[in-house]
Amino acid sequence: MPENTQTTATSSTGSIRRSSTRAPRKKKKNMIPFGVGLLVIIVLIGFLLGQKNATVGLFWIFGISFGFVLQKARFCFTASMRDPYLTGGTSLTRAVIIAFALTTIGFTAIKYGAYVKGLPIPGMSYVVPVSAATVIGAFLFGIGMVIAGGCASGTLMRNGEGFMMQWLVLVFFITGSLWGAHDFGWWKEVFISNGPSVFLPDVFGWFGALALQLLVLLGLFVFATKYEQKKSA
Amino acid sequence: MAKEIVIDSLGEACPVPLVKAQNAIKEMEIGDVLIVQIDHSCAMKNLPEWARKDGHNVEVEEVDDGEWEVIIEKAK
Numbered sequence: 001m002p003e004n005t006q007t008t009a010t011s012s013t014g015s016i017r018r019s020s021t022r023a024p025r026k027k028k029k030n031m032i033p034f035g036v037g038l039l040v041i042i043v044l045i046g047f048l049l050g051q052k053n054a055t056v057g058l059f060w061i062f063g064i065s066f067g068f069v070l071q072k073a074r075f076c077f078t079a080s081m082r083d084p085y086l087t088g089g090t091s092l093t094r095a096v097i098i099a100f101a102l103t104t105i106g107f108t109a110i111k112y113g114a115y116v117k118g119l120p121i122p123g124m125s126y127v128v129p130v131s132a133a134t135v136i137g138a139f140l141f142g143i144g145m146v147i148a149g150g151c152a153s154g155t156l157m158r159n160g161e162g163f164m165m166q167w168l169v170l171v172f173f174i175t176g177s178l179w180g181a182h183d184f185g186w187w188k189e190v191f192i193s194n195g196p197s198v199f200l201p202d203v204f205g206w207f208g209a210l211a212l213q214l215l216v217l218l219g220l221f222v223f224a225t226k227y228e229q230k231k232s233a
Numbered sequence: 234m235a236k237e238i239v240i241d242s243l244g245e246a247c248p249v250p251l252v253k254a255q256n257a258i259k260e261m262e263i264g265d266v267l268i269v270q271i272d273h274s275c276a277m278k279n280l281p282e283w284a285r286k287d288g289h290n291v292e293v294e295e296v297d298d299g300e301w302e303v304i305i306e307k308a309k
Contacts, residue, residue, distance in 0.1 A: 016290055016292055071274070074277065074278045076275050078247075079275055082248060083248075083279050083282075086255075086283070087279055087282055089279065089286055092278075146248070149247050149248075149249075149275070150246070150275070154275070158273070158274065163246070163272065163299075164244070165244055165245075165246055231286075
């Protein structure tokens with residue numbers, strides 16, 4: 001038994017009987033004035049940024065919206081990969097698969113739209129070579145995010161939430177990112193560029209690539225559902 | 234006599250609270266109550282999810298801003 005557990009006798013209070021004396025609850029402050037104030041500040045900063053550079057203003061709004069959704073939804077990419085093993089629950093896993101399916105459709109629409117008009121397809125610099133480096137990197141990232149208690153977006157979100165342990169994580173997150181960026185040229189030349197880079201629409205056509213990716217995601221979704229049923233049976 | 238066990242997991246990141254709770258509940262009798270104190274929002278989701286899936290009675294109480302007690306009654 002861990003040292004920080006304590007055992008006491010039980011009396012009946014609440015629907016689950018419990019006996020431990022809870023510290024008297026602090027009276028909660030009304031947070032609505034803070035919220036309104038914060039909203040005004042966010043809009044003001046967004047306005048100032050937008051005047052200097054419209055793109056930066058857009059980033060500001062998107063960043064805050066993304067953080068808000070992540071926090072309120074308790075969305076966690078780490079948990080989506082870890083909890084099937086730990087709890088047998090795959091609700092977050094399925095949420096991530098749905099998000100992938102939605103972004104697949106959205107990105108295909110953006111890229112196909114540019115392709116049809118004969119414009120350069122946006123985001124093609126993200127089509128990078130696949131090799132063993134991808135697998136090893138993903139594995140290392142997986143270990144890191146379970147130990148740190150959050151992936152990149154989850155860590156940032158909990159930093160804002162005030163979970164102080166992850167302020168430490170942020171320091172090393174930044175250190176690691178800078179270090180990685182510093183040596184990236186060497187890694188790219190020696191390891192990464194050896195693999196083939198595949199853009200699915202080049203291989204299967206636009207419709208084929210979209211259908212294939214959605215089918216794979218559907219398969220994973222069904223698998224996740226079956227896995228949860230089997231685990232909780 | 235049913236026992237009550239309190240785990241202080243304040244300041245511990247997910248999945249530590251969950252694993253501690255899973256270990257603690259293995260050594261408890263049916264009817265015993267486990268209280269896990271957490272302040273990591275992620276544990277607020279997976280602790281109750283696991284405990285309900287395992288068939289226990291679960292209650293979550295927000296004791297302070299961003300601080301929760303997950304109360305689990307071992308049911309099987």
